Amino acid sequence: MKFNLLRTDTISKARAGTISTGRGEIQTPIFMPVGTQGTVKSVPQKDLAERVKAQIILANTYHVFLRPGLEVVNRAGGIHQYINWDKPMLTDSGGYQVFSLSDIRKIKEEGVSFRSHLDGSKIFFSPEIATDIQRTIGADIFMAFDECPPYPCDYKYAKDSMNLTHRWLQRCITRFNETEPMYGVEQSFFPIVQGSVFKDLRADSAKFIADQDMPGNAIGGLSVGEPAEQMYEMTDLVCSILPPEKPRYLMGVGTPENILECIALGIDMFDCVLPTRNARHGYLFTSKGIINIKNEKWKFDYTPLDDAFTPEYSKAYVKHLIKCNEMLGATIASIQNLSFYMWLVQTAREHILTGDFMAWKKEILPVVMKKL
Amino acid sequence: MKFNLLRTDTISKARAGTISTGRGEIQTPIFMPVGTQGTVKSVPQKDLAERVKAQIILANTYHVFLRPGLEVVNRAGGIHQYINWDKPMLTDSGGYQVFSLSDIRKIKEEGVSFRSHLDGSKIFFSPEIATDIQRTIGADIFMAFDECPPYPCDYKYAKDSMNLTHRWLQRCITRFNETEPMYGVEQSFFPIVQGSVFKDLRADSAKFIADQDMPGNAIGGLSVGEPAEQMYEMTDLVCSILPPEKPRYLMGVGTPENILECIALGIDMFDCVLPTRNARHGYLFTSKGIINIKNEKWKFDYTPLDDAFTPEYSKAYVKHLIKCNEMLGATIASIQNLSFYMWLVQTAREHILTGDFMAWKKEILPVVMKKL
Numbered sequence: 221m222k223f224n225l226l227r228t229d230t231i232s233k234a235r236a237g238t239i240s241t242g243r244g245e246i247q248t249p250i251f252m253p254v255g256t257q258g259t260v261k262s263v264p265q266k267d268l269a270e271r272v273k274a275q276i277i278l279a280n281t282y283h284v285f286l287r288p289g290l291e292v293v294n295r296a297g298g299i300h301q302y303i304n305w306d307k308p309m310l311t312d313s314g315g316y317q318v319f320s321l322s323d324i325r326k327i328k329e330e331g332v333s334f335r336s337h338l339d340g341s342k343i344f345f346s347p348e349i350a351t352d353i354q355r356t357i358g359a360d361i362f363m364a365f366d367e368c369p370p371y372p373c374d375y376k377y378a379k380d381s382m383n384l385t386h387r388w389l390q391r392c393i394t395r396f397n398e399t400e401p402m403y404g405v406e407q408s409f410f411p412i413v414q415g416s417v418f419k420d421l422r423a424d425s426a427k428f429i430a431d432q433d434m435p436g437n438a439i440g441g442l443s444v445g446e447p448a449e450q451m452y453e454m455t456d457l458v459c460s461i462l463p464p465e466k467p468r469y470l471m472g473v474g475t476p477e478n479i480l481e482c483i484a485l486g487i488d489m490f491d492c493v494l495p496t497r498n499a500r501h502g503y504l505f506t507s508k509g510i511i512n513i514k515n516e517k518w519k520f521d522y523t524p525l526d527d528a529f530t531p532e533y534s535k536a537y538v539k540h541l542i543k544c545n546e547m548l549g550a551t552i553a554s555i556q557n558l559s560f561y562m563w564l565v566q567t568a569r570e571h572i573l574t575g576d577f578m579a580w581k582k583e584i585l586p587v588v589m590k591k592l
Numbered sequence: 593m594k595f596n597l598l599r600t601d602t603i604s605k606a607r608a609g610t611i612s613t614g615r616g617e618i619q620t621p622i623f624m625p626v627g628t629q630g631t632v633k634s635v636p637q638k639d640l641a642e643r644v645k646a647q648i649i650l651a652n653t654y655h656v657f658l659r660p661g662l663e664v665v666n667r668a669g670g671i672h673q674y675i676n677w678d679k680p681m682l683t684d685s686g687g688y689q690v691f692s693l694s695d696i697r698k699i700k701e702e703g704v705s706f707r708s709h710l711d712g713s714k715i716f717f718s719p720e721i722a723t724d725i726q727r728t729i730g731a732d733i734f735m736a737f738d739e740c741p742p743y744p745c746d747y748k749y750a751k752d753s754m755n756l757t758h759r760w761l762q763r764c765i766t767r768f769n770e771t772e773p774m775y776g777v778e779q780s781f782f783p784i785v786q787g788s789v790f791k792d793l794r795a796d797s798a799k800f801i802a803d804q805d806m807p808g809n810a811i812g813g814l815s816v817g818e819p820a821e822q823m824y825e826m827t828d829l830v831c832s833i834l835p836p837e838k839p840r841y842l843m844g845v846g847t848p849e850n851i852l853e854c855i856a857l858g859i860d861m862f863d864c865v866l867p868t869r870n871a872r873h874g875y876l877f878t879s880k881g882i883i884n885i886k887n888e889k890w891k892f893d894y895t896p897l898d899d900a901f902t903p904e905y906s907k908a909y910v911k912h913l914i915k916c917n918e919m920l921g922a923t924i925a926s927i928q929n930l931s932f933y934m935w936l937v938q939t940a941r942e943h944i945l946t947g948d949f950m951a952w953k954k955e956i957l958p959v960v961m962k963k964l
Contacts, residue, residue, distance in 0.1 A: 522668050
């Protein structure tokens with residue numbers, strides 16, 4: 221994997237670059253649609269590539285491990301073959317889901333014992349196992365197995381958790397270095413900065429992660445309930461420590477506003493379920509502002525949902541479909557929100573390259589965050 | 593509307609023709625996908641036109657009347673504009689749903705009082721109201737308001753019901769003739785033969801319906817639980833009475849086998865929820881036979897679901913999606929089943945035109961009905 225940093229903004233810390241992977245290029249800053257169990261919910265792969273213009277999508281290791289399971293993915297020749305997606309993919313390590321979805325879990329030095337949220341069966345994940353699983357899934361980029369502490373958590377918990385994450389990281393890297401990609405395409409490993417909302421811990425963790433000299437670095441444990449200002453403060457601090465020549469991935473973030481603010485702080489990669497989850501509930505991001513399509517005001521509005529992204533369907537029709545829980549409503553709304561997110565980050569990129577990113581951000585934010 | 597009968601088979605009574613409507617041609621025999629409340633469940637309009645190659649779709653008057661409601665459709669400029677579908681559409685009269693979905697209903701000479709299955713609100717449909725509603729929805733073909741008797745029902749009930757349907761039909765036609773299309777495109781009216789499974793009633797009804805001299809004729813009240821042989825017998829009888837120069841529409845039928853058998857009896861048009869409903873439950877019609885995709889045998893089958901219709905997704909992947917209740921599974925499966933149905937009727941048409949329909953039917957039925 222190669223990161224080509226094309227330009228860093230002079231007013232902010234925003235960056236435009238290109239990540240080259242074994243399955244093609246990714247233009248940063250980038251948003252990665254979340255394909256939880258091997259499908260970005262309700263969006264066919266063709267639409268994801270051609271309409272949304274997604275350049276990389278994410279799959280969740282925890283979910284894929286449970287269903288369809290590793291043997292199915294392995295015998296298919298990896299996740300890309302299995303789901304018919306030939307562009308880059310990224311897998312998380314499963315850590316986040318182990319801590320958020322599983323009721324019963326026991327964290328030890330060796331790893332985490334937990335029960336499947338589907339059938340209660342006992343599962344054990346360790347840094348080595350999470351690494352092996354991600355080798356088997358076969359994503360182009362894969363993530364360290366970390367503990368994502370809850371918010372709020374006290375200083376001692378955050379520090380102990382961070383240190384455990386660091387020890388786990390070294391075991392992940394050892395295992396990563398001992399193993400090879402299984403399907404003939406390069407895989408890159410990203411470590412994850414933790415440390416909750418404590419500045420000294422975040423700084424320590426960022427230094428530790430930077431020292432691993434991996435091809436990209438991630439920031440985890442944010443957007444878990446803390447105020448946005450605290451998220452920005454931690455992101456800013458960590459970005460000042462992480463090496464500029466490597467891409468920076470802020471995990472699980474966020475709203476359009478969060479994304480533009482964090483691009484300004486030096487983040488290159490984002491993922492979030494927000495656009496697809498909100499879409500299914502009728503909460504739509506458009507080039508003219510935010511629409512709650514369930515609102516009665518759209519009942520007779522026959523103008524396109526968004527001239528830019530979904531010109532063929534009217535607001536009135538999408539309102540009807542979402543209200544009736546028709547699947548086509550979820551599909552149109554998800555294509556709309558993901559297309560908007562992709563447009564947002566790629567337009568940000570253009571403005572970073574032309575040098576007027578901050579002026580554009582100031583102008584566009586009130587437009588796209590306005591409730592219509 | 594114009595029906596051009598191109599060829600009638602010499603061995604069977606199968607026919608190939610062309611229906612010309614204000615929104616383009618329909619090549620018969622034809623299958624019409626069911627778009628209950630203004631959407632063929634889980635299939636985007638573009639896929640319906642380009643992949644499935646649907647030539648006409650159906651909407652249910654009862655459902656559209658309840659949601660989104662007539663004012664929404666009317667102010668949109670009719671159902672085609674509203675859902676963004678520019679090919680022909682057909683609406684049923686609402687009669688079938690009034691009798692199948694509504695618990696509390698009261699049939700009088702004037703019409704039917706019933707309660708909405710959604711919110712229990714009181715509604716009254718009469719032949720005149722059903723006609724006016726269908727004028728407002730704006731489909732290219734619309735149907736008489738009839739009573740669809742249950743199966744089984746006794747002779748007296750069937751006869752009284754048929755006579756009521758005939759009286760209602762004359763009121764529908766009077767109203768149809770007194771009114772004009774609302775959106776500048778011709779609308780055609782089809783009466784419906786009833787009479788349950790009683791030969792003399794079916795014959796009486798077919799004569800009565802034929803005498804109305806409408807541009808097409810429908811057969812209702814079949815495929816409601818009676819044995820297939822009885823359905824074929826009634827269809828055969830009615831087809832022998834209905835005029836050959838008008839298209840014949842067998843409502844709510846059926847399996848691929850039912851469709852080929854009824855084409856052989858002289859039917860030109862079909863609609864059924866079977867392909868889309870079965871799709872959502874993982875029951876798939878393919879060019880090589882029937883697949884229950886939930887079966888464990890498909891878990892590691894990475895061959896395309898169907899080379900002909902869904903070559904880009906494997907059986908193993910679709911099994912996973914359907915098992916996980918992922919919407920993409922319903923979309924792929926629905927496109928598969930509808931594409932298969934369209935292929936079936938259009939290939940039947942080709943063989944009617946070349947004169948070897950019955951030989952082809954004999955050869956293809958064991959293939960497509962085989963459980964894989």
